[in-house]
Amino acid sequence: AQSVAQPEDQVNVAEGNPLTVKCTYSVSGNPYLFWYVQYPNRGLQFLLKYITGDNLVKGSYGFEAEFNKSQTSFHLKKPSALVSDSALYFCAVRDTGGGNKLTFGTGTQLKVEL
Amino acid sequence: KAGVTQTPRYLIKTRGQQVTLSCSPISGHRSVSWYQQTPGQGLQFLFEYFSETQRNKGNFPGRFSGRQFSNSRSEMNVSTLELGDSALYLCASSLAGYFTDTQYFGPGTRLTVL
Secondary structure, eight states: OOEEEOOOSEEEEETTSOEEEOOEEEOSSSOOEEEEEEOTTOOEEEEEEEOSSOSEEEOGGGOEEEEETTTTEEEEEESSOOGGGOEEEEEEEEOTTSSSOEEEOOOEEEEEEO | OOOOEEEOSEEEEOTTOOEEEEEEOOTTOOEEEEEEEETTTEEEEEEEEETTEEEEEOSOOTTEEEEEOTTSOEEEEEOSOOGGGOEEEEEEEESSOOTTOOOEEOOOEEEEEO
């Protein structure tokens, strides 16, 4: 069965500093990985995905993620954080058993302070 | 293009009642998935519909059911509501549910069971 771990419940970073939100995964077969962001009282917004190809994936709002197969990680990064990036971030992996099921991590609350 | 819409946005019910939630996918999307989000269990997959057929199902009791119409709109129903069913219910749509497809989420329906 697929699983995703987000080891940090909360990440604090100062505005203008780089940010990293960590994610590790466990899958049998090829990993299809996604990052979503959730603002209060809102649904999930898609940021980026890794399907195949380049290990550095660029997404929306200046976010990127680095896929590392040997470390089974898919960390989300941004070179310069904004206060408006403060939100709940979810890493997810597509179920390889067919269908359209995503298995999500527990989420990481990002707080960007002035 | 309009995004995924869900109605109603908020719902209050009492134990033992039943409830129906509605989801309209992005135009052209044929796959609709449902997820339950709670503080304790996080994001959990309920089921997926594609071309009016349930293609995948999560580990939820039979009180949770769904259907999809020929225009790809989907409904989910919860019968005999329990307090633990209080949650944010999220609907997501994708083109065809292939491994590489992105799921786009609606704003959710916040269900409170009293």
